[in-house]
Amino acid sequence: MAEISAENIGKRTKKEQRREFWRSVKRSKECYGMIAPFMLFFIIFTVIPVIMSLPMGFTDFNMAEPPKFVGLSNYATLFLSDKVFIRSIRVTLVFALLTGPVSYVLCFLLAWLINELPPKLRTLFTLIFYAPSMANVYTVWQLIFSGDMNGYANSFLINTGLIRAPIQWLTDGRYVLGVTIVVQLWISLGAGFLALRAGFQNIDRSLYEAGAIEGIRNRWQELRYIILPSMGPQLMFAAVMQIVSSFTAGTVAQNLVGFPSTDYKAHTIMTHAYDYGWVRFEMGYASAICMVLFAAMYICSRLISRLLGKYTD
């Protein structure tokens, strides 16, 4: 009974609902004013290009001629006959599953441990861990993992007697992915880490004091009962940043182990898209690749948002 009557009310007042909607739009004038400057630039430089790029996955587009509509054929080729793409999915998954969670946990753990230090040391350590994401130092990694005896890694291992002959870190198919993962982890304490640091700094000190009175005895309990519940939003932010950086990784590999990497061992989906887009100028196909990647990242972010739901609401 209740349901039916509720439905009826809905039907009867559809017109009124619309009027109510416009009234609330008018009432929120101030809100629209506040977001207007951001939205103006966001729409022009992000939303419009994104919307324009959406249909490109269904076209054949080489940047010289106007795009031709080809339906789903890009996607069919991708999944049915592009063996390198299937391989790149595997590489991306291995890569994302290894670097994503590890660096997410590292971001939180290090941010927390830094917070436990005396205030003067905090800035120093935050800088130390964040510095790699400010620097652009692929060249130094190339020298560290250089394949001759001059490479730091090789010379260290030779001197300690662990290996006899230098290892070709950057070209041997067995090491390519591992090296890329190490470097990716090294630069991965980025935006998420810093946002978590800010989250820690935002926790009201009186909460700790109250906790101490309530009988919290050690750091673990403090983490469990005070810190985690008040860090939900930052945890979500860090998760989204982590998803983006681990799924779209590709620049590290391209700069480090070359493009294409030996035997496609470090060939991620993003590298594949780069290959088709900027090397072969098949933009339509590249755009289809990116759509697949976006779908995967979106699903992943929904899952994490569900997991963190307890803390974010």
Next chain:
Amino acid sequence: MTNTDKLKASNRQAGRKHGGTIAIGLFLAVTGLFMVLPIYLTIVMSVKPVEELFIFPPKLYAVRPTLDNFRDMFRDLNSNRVPFSRYVFNSLAVTVSVTVLQCIFSSMAAFTLAKCKFPGSKAINNIIVVALLYQSNVICIMQYIVMSKLHLIDNPLALILPSVASPMGLFLMRQSITQIPDAMIEAAKVDGAGLFRICWQIVIPNQKPALMTLMIFAFQGAWNMQAGSWVFKEQYKTLPTVVTQAAASGLAKAGVAMAAAVFMLLPPVIFFMLAQRQVIETMAHSGIKE
């Protein structure tokens, strides 16, 4: 309580043992060493003379440190038709404008999206996250089309306007502002304050850690931005574009590349230190109070 008293109190938090703090310090120092090593090597190599770059075993320090690499880099940069100071000025102007505008716009929008319910607010919040996740190499083509329609190609504004609204900055601020108690905002509303005043007088002063983080991101992003595909006139180019040009030719010029990396790293690091110090100072005597 004075500052130092409070800081002391913070060290006396629940069950703090000195041993634990020292263990944490040691752990961080060891992990930190791994993190710093490549950067340390970059700095060392930037002052190594060429003949030291390829000796075996490679040394962790420079035997005869030299500034030759830096001199070479500056000489390369100065040999362009445009004086080096012009690039520095361009870079600073772009970085400062982007940082200031991005912080103002993101703060206002983030506060409104976090704390006000209005038609479309939920949709916009979702669009922001989607925009963060959506990466496609077609976007930059579309951006180019949009910018050429707006006559922004080869216009110095092309270096600033596209970076002014960053979904990441907004998302960061929005997440942080949701933690402010509604009661605080309601109280200000009752006192008759408009959204603009609430934002700048109550919310943002309480959000220094997030704001400083946003400033660091904005500064770093703008400073390192490669806008080579939008601006072609030499007098509008910024440092990242020309420094990459000067340093790009493989391992033979490794020393110069290292010098360039060190040179480009300095301003963000200094800015980072200044911003972080701000946060820690404010932490000693503030917090969100209901």
